[in-house]
Amino acid sequence: MxxxxxxxxxxxxxxxxxxxxxxxxxxxxxxxxxxxxxxxxxxxxxxxxxxxxxxxxxxxxxxxxxxxxxxxxxxxxxxxxxxxxxxxxxxxxxxxxxxxxxxxxxxxxxxxxxxxxxxxxxxxSRPAGEEGPAAYEYRGLRIDPARREVSVDGVAVSLTRKEFALLAVLARHAGRVVTQPQLLREVWGDSHSHDTHYLRIVVGRLRQKLGDSATAPRWLVTEPGVGLKLLA
Structure with missing residues (x-):
């Protein structure tokens, strides 16, 4: 063969x-x-x-x-x-x-x-074949990485660079838990892999802007002591 x-x-x-x-x-x-x-x-x-x-x-x-x-x-x-x-x-x-x-x-x-x-x-130095990320859409939340746009029920949501970066990482792994150290490395860099207070601040702002709730999450789920998951 x-x-x-x-x-x-x-x-x-x-x-x-x-x-x-x-x-x-x-x-x-x-x-x-x-x-x-x-x-x-x-x-x-x-x-x-x-x-x-x-x-x-x-x-x-x-x-x-x-x-x-x-x-x-x-x-x-x-x-x-x-x-x-x-x-x-x-x-x-x-x-x-x-x-x-x-x-x-x-x-x-x-x-x-x-x-x-x-x-x-x-x-x-790199395996061939990275694919561009598809737009994420679930329960009215839409994330378009190419256009750097986020909307909820058709209404645009304005996010800071870090807020969008965090959401984009979660969307890339939608349905799976992304650990706190991984999120910190990808969004803030290797030197911040233990700065979990950064995550708490940004996730809090994201929930407020998206209209999500920590106790009854529509999209953002916290796994205590582990990381975050974007539902899919």
Missing amino acids: SPPEQRAARILVVDDEPQIRRFLEIGLRAQGYCVQLARSGQEGLEALALNGADLVVLDMGLPDRDGLEVLAALREWSTVPVIMLTVRADESDKVAALDAGANDYVTKPFGVQELMARVRALLR
């Missing part, structure tokens, strides 16, 4: 310059990758959520929002590897990109072979 055919890695390119998009599409397809193109930050986030990707090439300067903002929004619900493209040679900009969650960066202009080497290195 012949071995199963390996799926081509999927690369999402987010860049507003047509020449760069075309250059990258040709180069990546020549290496056997599946390529999806996006012209703006919002278009890129929606493409990732709807279609998934194994790696994202993200431009720092986009027409609708700064690349770092797009990266921050993406990191609220995805761990997909990201290579930032930047025309800025200043070291502080590169450090800012890495601190925001980028895995690597390439300064424009760049050679296609340099980029391909970085793509191969990141793909080798």
Whole structure:
């Protein structure tokens, strides 16, 4: 029996310059990758959520929002590897990109072979196949990770970045208990894995904004001493 055919890695390119998009599409397809193109930050986030990707090439300067903002929004619900493209040679900009969650960066202009080497290195370090999260909907609560929108019974709910990030993590694991240390690491970072008071504050605000109750939960269930669960 012949071995199963390996799926081509999927690369999402987010860049507003047509020449760069075309250059990258040709180069990546020549290496056997599946390529999806996006012209703006919002278009890129929606493409990732709807279609998934194994790696994202993200431009720092986009027409609708700064690349770092797009990266921050993406990191609220995805761990997909990201290579930032930047025309800025200043070291502080590169450090800012890495601190925001980028895995690597390439300064424009760049050679296609340099980029391909970085793509191969990141793909080798990660199992292929991260899927973008589907929108969560249950008992009137809807969470759309791509658009960063939350509504209850059709009415939009305004959440802070941390409130949304916490809800997005729970939605990704809907129906299962997510432990307190895991929530703290994913939302606040590794150095805050024991700061459970952060969770109490944010969960309290979430329940108030969603109209949920700790004693008779409609969506958010607390497992005392363990973690939280979003009903599904």
